[in-house]
Amino acid sequence: MAxxxxxxxxxxxxxxxxxxxxxxxxxxxEHPGVEVSVEYKYFCSxxxxxxxxxxxxxxxxxxxxxxxxxxxxHEATFRKACxxxxxxxxLCEIANIREQCSWVHTDKDMATEKAMDITRSMIExxxxxxxxxxxxxxVTRRALVIGGGIAGIQAALDIANAGQEVVLxxxxxxxxxxxxxxxxxxxxxxxxxxxxxxxxxxxxxxPKIRLLTYAEVEHVDGYIGNFKVRIRMKSRYVDIDTCTGCxxxxxxCPVKKIPNEFDCGLGKRTAxxxxxxxxxxxxxxxDKTSCIYFKxxxxxxxxxxxxxxxxxxxxxxxxxxxxxxxxxxATGFQVQNTAGYGEYGYGKYPDVITGLQFERLxxxxxxxxxxxxxxxxxxxxxxxxxxxxxxxRDPSKGVRYxxxxxxxxxxxxxxxxxxxxxxxxxxIFYMDIRAAGKGYDEFTRRAIEEDEASxxxxxxxKVWEENGKLMVRGVDTLLGKPVVIEADMVVLATAMVPQPNxxxxxxxxxxxxDEYGYxxxxxxxxxxxxxxxxxxxxAGACQSPKDIPDSVAQASASASKVLALFxxxxxxxxxxxxxxxxxxxxxxxxxxxxxxxxxxxxxxIFDRSGRLVKRVASVNPGLCQGCxxxxxxxxxxxxxxxxxTEKQIFAEVMGx
Amino acid sequence: MITQEKYRTRVKELLASNSVKMVxxxxxxxxxxxxxxxxxxxxxxxxxxxxxxNCIGNLAGYLVTEGLLSDEKRVGIFLRPEGIRSINxxxxxxxxxxxxxxxxxxxxxxxxxxxxxxxxxEDFSGLIDSLxxxxxxxxxxxxxxxxxxxxTEERFAFWKDExxxxxxxxxxxxxxxxCYCRRCIVDSNQPQWINTSSHTLGNFEWNIxxxxxxxxxxxGCGNCDRACPVNIPLRFINARMAQEVFESFDHxxxxxxxxxxxxxxxxxxxxxxxxx
Numbered sequence: 001m002a003x004x005x006x007x008x009x010x011x012x013x014x015x016x017x018x019x020x021x022x023x024x025x026x027x028x029x030e031h032p033g034v035e036v037s038v039e040y041k042y043f044c045s046x047x048x049x050x051x052x053x054x055x056x057x058x059x060x061x062x063x064x065x066x067x068x069x070x071x072x073x074h075e076a077t078f079r080k081a082c083x084x085x086x087x088x089x090x091l092c093e094i095a096n097i098r099e100q101c102s103w104v105h106t107d108k109d110m111a112t113e114k115a116m117d118i119t120r121s122m123i124e125x126x127x128x129x130x131x132x133x134x135x136x137x138x139v140t141r142r143a144l145v146i147g148g149g150i151a152g153i154q155a156a157l158d159i160a161n162a163g164q165e166v167v168l169x170x171x172x173x174x175x176x177x178x179x180x181x182x183x184x185x186x187x188x189x190x191x192x193x194x195x196x197x198x199x200x201x202x203x204x205x206x207p208k209i210r211l212l213t214y215a216e217v218e219h220v221d222g223y224i225g226n227f228k229v230r231i232r233m234k235s236r237y238v239d240i241d242t243c244t245g246c247x248x249x250x251x252x253c254p255v256k257k258i259p260n261e262f263d264c265g266l267g268k269r270t271a272x273x274x275x276x277x278x279x280x281x282x283x284x285x286x287d288k289t290s291c292i293y294f295k296x297x298x299x300x301x302x303x304x305x306x307x308x309x310x311x312x313x314x315x316x317x318x319x320x321x322x323x324x325x326x327x328x329x330a331t332g333f334q335v336q337n338t339a340g341y342g343e344y345g346y347g348k349y350p351d352v353i354t355g356l357q358f359e360r361l362x363x364x365x366x367x368x369x370x371x372x373x374x375x376x377x378x379x380x381x382x383x384x385x386x387x388x389x390x391x392x393r394d395p396s397k398g399v400r401y402x403x404x405x406x407x408x409x410x411x412x413x414x415x416x417x418x419x420x421x422x423x424x425x426x427x428i429f430y431m432d433i434r435a436a437g438k439g440y441d442e443f444t445r446r447a448i449e450e451d452e453a454s455x456x457x458x459x460x461x462k463v464w465e466e467n468g469k470l471m472v473r474g475v476d477t478l479l480g481k482p483v484v485i486e487a488d489m490v491v492l493a494t495a496m497v498p499q500p501n502x503x504x505x506x507x508x509x510x511x512x513x514d515e516y517g518y519x520x521x522x523x524x525x526x527x528x529x530x531x532x533x534x535x536x537x538x539a540g541a542c543q544s545p546k547d548i549p550d551s552v553a554q555a556s557a558s559a560s561k562v563l564a565l566f567x568x569x570x571x572x573x574x575x576x577x578x579x580x581x582x583x584x585x586x587x588x589x590x591x592x593x594x595x596x597x598x599x600x601x602x603x604x605i606f607d608r609s610g611r612l613v614k615r616v617a618s619v620n621p622g623l624c625q626g627c628x629x630x631x632x633x634x635x636x637x638x639x640x641x642x643x644x645t646e647k648q649i650f651a652e653v654m655g656x
Numbered sequence: 657m658i659t660q661e662k663y664r665t666r667v668k669e670l671l672a673s674n675s676v677k678m679v680x681x682x683x684x685x686x687x688x689x690x691x692x693x694x695x696x697x698x699x700x701x702x703x704x705x706x707x708x709x710n711c712i713g714n715l716a717g718y719l720v721t722e723g724l725l726s727d728e729k730r731v732g733i734f735l736r737p738e739g740i741r742s743i744n745x746x747x748x749x750x751x752x753x754x755x756x757x758x759x760x761x762x763x764x765x766x767x768x769x770x771x772x773x774x775x776x777x778e779d780f781s782g783l784i785d786s787l788x789x790x791x792x793x794x795x796x797x798x799x800x801x802x803x804x805x806x807x808t809e810e811r812f813a814f815w816k817d818e819x820x821x822x823x824x825x826x827x828x829x830x831x832x833x834x835c836y837c838r839r840c841i842v843d844s845n846q847p848q849w850i851n852t853s854s855h856t857l858g859n860f861e862w863n864i865x866x867x868x869x870x871x872x873x874x875x876g877c878g879n880c881d882r883a884c885p886v887n888i889p890l891r892f893i894n895a896r897m898a899q900e901v902f903e904s905f906d907h908x909x910x911x912x913x914x915x916x917x918x919x920x921x922x923x924x925x926x927x928x929x930x931x932x
Contacts, residue, residue, distance in 0.1 A: 584839040588749040590920040615750070633920050635869045636837035637844045650847035 002033035002127045005061040006119060007052055009043040009068035011098055018102035020112045024067070027116050031123055035059050044074050049081045056085035063087075063126040067095040067119045088131035090575070090643055095122040117656050124655030128648045132575040137622050139225035140325035141566045142167065146217055146509075147330035149177020150196065150548060151540025151555040153203045155328045158559030160208035164566050167322060168203060169231060170213045174279035175200045177332055181262060183362035183370070185548060186412045187443035193278065193365060200280040212320070214285055220509050223597075223623045224535030225325045225571045233318040236285040238272075243310040245282035249302035250274070258290050260367070264357040266375060267367030272302045272311075277365060286311075326535050326562040329509060329519060330555060331502065333541035336391045336399065336495040344390065344492060345463045350375040351470060352463060352490045355409055362416045372420050374489055381424070381488030384417055385472045386410045387460050388430040391495030399495045401516070404545040406493035407434045411444040413491060414453035426453045427485055429460050429474050437549070456483065463490055496545040510597070511536050519543050529557045534625075537561050576626035576643040578619045585616040585638040591630035592617060599623035600630060659771045660707040663734070663760050667702045670732055676758055679732035680718050682711040693718065696732075707734065709764040714877035716742035717833030720751050732758040738875040741784060741910025742833045743777045745873055748915045751836055754778070777913060788908040800892055815893075819859040821886040824852065828866065828890055831883035834873045841865060863893065871897040872907050872918030904929075 006028045010016035021039040029037035036055050042048050043066060056064065064087070066078050071094035079089035097115040105111040141164055145156045148170030156168040174180075180200075182192035204211050212231060219230040238249075253270035260267040262275040271291040274284045292299035293313060303311040335356050338346040346352045351374045353361075360366040361373065374381055388410050392403040407430070414426040433455070435441040447453040460474035469486040476483050498517035499505070506513045511531040512520040519542050522530040529537050537558035540551040565571070580591075582605065592600045603618035617639070619630075631639045631646075640646055663681075670676045683694035683704045691711045695718075696702050716739045718724075719731065735743065740759060747754040754777045761772030761780060774780050806814060826842070829835045842850045842862060850865060851858030874894035881891040901907040904927050907918040 584837070584844075586751075586837045588751070588917075590749070590917050593916055594920040635841065636839055637841045637849075638839075646849070647847050650849065 001062075003035040003059060003062045004033050004123055004126060005036040005052070005055050005059065005064040006031075006034055006038075006123065007043050007048075007055070007064065007066050007068075008037070008039040008097075008119070009048070009066065010039065010041045011069060011102075012041065015068070015098050015102045015115075018105055018108055018111045019097055019115045020108060023112055024097075024115050024119065028067075028119055028123070031120055033127055034123060035061060043068060044077055049077070052078065052081050053085035056082065056087050061087065063091040063093070063129060065093050065095050065119060065122045065126055067097045067115065067122075069098040070094070070096050070100075090132040091126060091129050093122045093126040093129065095119040121652045121655035125648045125652040128645070128651050130642070130645075132642055134572040135575050135577065135621050136570045137223075137225050137573055139566060139569060139571050140227075140323045141165065142322070142324045143326045143328060143562050143566075144169065144217075144227070144229055144322065144324040145328045145330060147177065147332055147540070147542070148172070148175035148200075148203075148211075148213065149330060149332045149540060149551075150179040150199070151332070151542075151551040152177070152328070152330035153199050154552045154555035155330060155537075155539050155559045155562075156203055156209050157199065157206065158556050159328075159562050160203075160206045162559075162563050163208065164563065165208055165210070166206075167210045167212060167324065169215050169217055170211075171216050172275060173214045173236065173283070173285045174275045174281070175203060175211070175213065176276070176278075176280070178356075179548060180276065180278075181264075181356065181363070182359045183364070183366070184412065184416060186408045187437070187439040189412070189415070191364070193363070197278045197280075200278070204280045211281070213281060215320075217505075217508065218319075220327070221598075224533075224573075225565070226622065227324045227327060227535065229322045229324055229327075231320045231322065233320060235315045235317050236283060237288075237311060237313055237315050238284055238286065239310045239312060239315070240281065240283050242308055243283045244308065245274075245284075246307075247274075247284075248305045248307070249311060250284060252301050252305040254299065254301055255290050255292060258287065263360045263367045264354065266353075266357055266360050286313075326537065326565050327509065328537045328539055328555070328558045328562060329511065329531065329542055330539040330551075330558075331499055331505065331542040333496045333545065334499055336397075336497045338390070338492055338494050340397050341390060341492065343462050344387065344460065344490065345465070345470075346492060349463070349465055349470060349490075351381070351488065352492065354492050354494045355406065355413065356494075358413050358491045359409075362413070362420070370420070372417055372424075372489075379488070380421055382421075383425045383427070383485070383487045384414075384489045384491060385460075385470070385485055385487040386413060386426065386428040386491045386493065387472075388428065388493045389459075389495075390492035391497075392493075393431060394495075397495075399497065399516070401545065402434060403493075403496040404434070405496065405547045407432075408437075408440060408443065408547065410491075410493050411435075411447040411453065415447045415451045418451040418453070426451075427472075427487070428453055428455045429458055429472075430455055431457070431459070437547070458483075496541060498542065502542065509533070509536060511538075529554055529561060535565065573622070574626065575621075576641065577621040577624035578626065578628070578630055578639050578641050579621075580617045580619055581638040581640070582616045582618075584636050586636050587615050587617065588635070589617065590633050590635070591639060594629050594633040596627065596629060597623050597625050599625070659762060659769045660705065662771065663707055663762075664702055664705050666760070667696060667705065667732060668699055670758065671696070671699065671702065675730060676732040677727075677729040679705075679734075679758075679760070680715050681705045681732075681734040681760070682707065682713070682715075707762060707769055709767045709769060711762075711764075711769075712736075712878070713882070714739045714742060714833055714875075714879050716746065716877075717831070717836075717879070719743075719757065720746060720833070720836040722838075725752055725756050728753075728756065730756050730758055732760060734760045734762065736877070737761070737763055737772070737780070737783060737787060738877045738910075739833075740772075740777055740780045741875040742877065744784070744910040744913050744915065745834065745875070746836070747777065747913040749917070754913050781912065784908075784911050788911060799889060800895070803892055815863075816856065816860075818888045819863055820856060822854055822859040822863065822888060823886060824854040824858065824862060825885060827883040827885060828880035831879040832870070833877070833879065834870055841869075863888075863890075867893045867897050868919075870894050872901040872905075873909050874898055875910050 025037045025039045082092045083089045095118045143166050145152045145168045156166045160166045185192045214234045218232045221228040249272045253272045255271040259265040260269040272284050272286045288294045364370040435444045456476045458475040458477040462473045472485045502517035521528045539555040539558040605613045667679045679696040682691040685692040689710045850861045901918045
């Protein structure tokens with residue numbers, strides 16, 4: 001015999017102002033099977049929860065309904081209270097009479113009627129609820145960090161320093177990511193490489209970190225605590241164990257004029273190369289597309305120059321299969337392709353460059369050894385125009401969002417330029433100066449007040465060349481006048497965009513992404529570092545545009561989530577999973593296709609003599625996320641979802 | 657008549673060489689223009705085979721009779737193009753192994769019967785692709801044309817009136833080659849989602865559920881329509897669903913043995929007009 005307790009919460013005035021809780025409690029008290037029906041100001045408060053627990057114990061309740069806010073808010077709270085009172089937590093249901101009733105209605109009588117219906121329907125459901133036990137799954141205590149930029153390195157170091165194993169995978173030949181390319185960093189102007197390279201070295205030498213560079217994650221299977229990952233180790237054609245990194249091969253390589261990706265095309269590199277001098281590991285790779293040997297089968301100059309025979313053109317790509325318990329995705333960003341900005345002449349005029357190219361010019365390790373020089377004639381530019389929001393906040397270019405870092409780095413560029421070129425003039429076209437952050441506004445003020453950057457509030461319509469000068473036509477909206485500036489160099493603060501293959505990669509890992517390809521967090525405010533898939537965490541600019549402090553903070557946050565996951569040997573999963581009825585399953589496999597988590601497998605059923613009788617669908621409870629997609633697809637109604645069974649839902653509907 | 661003789665001979669050849677254990681075809685029915693299914697296991701039975709323009713039933717459903725194909729022996733079957741499409745769907749849904757099915761394909765125009773080239777379902781893919789290219793004209797059926805012209809209220813009233821005759825005998829389900837579930841959803845009574853009574857609500861529930869279960873799977877063979885003892889024009893409901901999935905998802909039921917079910921698969925460029 002059901003003995004249901006119903007607890008009606010006022011939520012202060014949130015519910016009580018629109019629902020007559022006293023009337024509701026009285027009406028519900030009459031409902032068959034209801035043993036207790038009480039109201040209270042805040043059931044989520046300590047005394048509120050205590051009263052629920054007491055009622056469960058005193059009345060030997062077989063189930064409870066909390067008529068209150070959305071189950072998203074306090075379902076976990078009350079389930080825990082149930083467990084503490086000795087009642088299975090899955091015998092607790094929440095009737096949402098706040099978001100779905102009091103907040104959206106104005107007529108008190110009708111809202112009260114509706115609250116009664118909602119509560120009754122949940123009473124009917126909870127009468128049919130079953131006791132469910134959490135599913136325990138083992139945890140592989142090894143983390144995979146994808147991306148060796150500052151975010152990935154930080155996450156890997158934090159996890160490794162806590163004593164857990166980490167596999168750090170980087171697509172490029174060296175760790176470092178975008179941060180290694182930067183000159184100085186705002187707001188303190190410390191040298192990026194000087195603070196970055198010690199971290200790179202620390203990660204590479206850490207006993208708990210297995211570093212896989214020039215490697216890509218190709219396949220991810222499994223679920224939280226139990227992922228199986230396949231990684232392609234791209235062949236460097238250089239034996240990583242024997243190579244000493246002396247660099248002889250690079251000096252001898254006859255192909256010397258390949259635009260250097262690390263220098264954003266401003267410098268040149270050879271076909272066998274390391275991306276930059278402090279590469280970690282300091283082992284070169286052969287760029288197959290440029291190497292003469294791979295083009296026509298002759299050359300091997302590098303091989304001959306190598307005194308320890310570390311170069312081998314027959315090395316093939318290798319695959320590594322790994323088991324990991326958690327994944328941190330720190331795949332970073334790219335700079336938007338400026339080809340869409342014909343009006344600014346990028347690609348047409350060599351002295352119209354991107355912000356990242358300016359970083360390389362300003363960097364001591366860059367192609368000009370830190371001198372600001374024009375690519376066209378090698379002269380020092382006397383006037384530089386910076387154009388902010390070249391792509392960002394521009395729906396016509398497909399980027400509606402703010403790239404967040406450009407205001408700061410443009411101020412930094414203007415500052416660096418004025419430090420390097422005394423008497424040089426800087427003009428900055430901006431829409432707004434967004435300098436929210438510790439020391440950020442002070443930094444932009446310093447650019448204006450001490451380094452005399454001239455800020456013009458307005459957009460640039462066109463850049464063209466005239467008498468060897470770049471003519472920049474824009475508008476100064478504060479003066480209400482069009483302006484034309486003669487410049488020697490134009491720097492575009494191009495938008496940050498997701499990696500070009502971000503969406504495809506998201507599908508490999510099985511996480512959600514937004515319209516641009518940035519990875520979605522589980523909750524924008526309350527779960528910002530968790531992805532939509534349990535056990536996969538996000539760090540850095542793969543989630544949204546971020547500067548270095550934010551990326552590092554998020555990386556450490558991800559690491560703490562990973563460590564929390566690794567703190568137990570077994571993981572408790574919600575038992576809300578699907579199960580098939582093997583007797584009625586017709587084996588059409590529609591559910592296998594429909595399942596977004598690949599949680600449904602084909603299972604063979606044999607008779608006693610070992611003859612195959614039929615094949616049916618079978619759900620792996622470790623993989624199942626309880627979404628119910630398979631249930632709705634199954635034509636013969638052969639799949640049921642624990643906690644939301646057909647019988648329970650039917651009773652809930654009929655209770656209305 | 658030539659096709660009939662040719663196929664009788666071929667059936668005997670296959671039986672004689674033990675290439676098939678049975679052939680499912682048509683024989684004379686209770687009236688002059690009715691045909692009923694014939695299960696040929698011997699030469700004598702083969703002589704009873706009839707093939708003419710009255711052979712309109714889709715026999716594909718008999719293939720999924722429990723146990724028929726489990727010995728992995730081959731079975732022959734007489735099929736029109738839509739029947740061949742049924743074979744593709746059944747194969748795609750893992751209900752049979754298409755290699756076990758020897759097809760005697762035929763089509764009719766007027767009173768004339770012509771044989772279709774091929775023996776295995778995949779041999780007919782060219783034919784099916786050409787059918788997809790030119791779906792039948794809507795105006796070809798007077799009643800369908802009338803239904804198409806109706807507005808939503810009129811159409812609802814029309815079907816309400818038609819369904820009022822439904823006696824929930826489930827003959828439509830039994831006749832449909834796609835209704836192979838061992839336990840149909842209407843036979844599931846814990847809980848009883850679909851009302852068993854043949855009142856308006858129950859009749860609507862059953863017929864709408866059936867329409868959805870056949871979305872992207874119905875080949876328009878008309879078995880349900882002919883089986884209905886109270887003459888509800890059921891094929892038009894399914895034809896409408898077929899048109900919807902064709903227009904929305906370019907899905908034409910039964911084009912291949914690997915076709916994914918339209919309601920369980922998802923493509924990036926699927927129309928999402930329902931998302932506001």
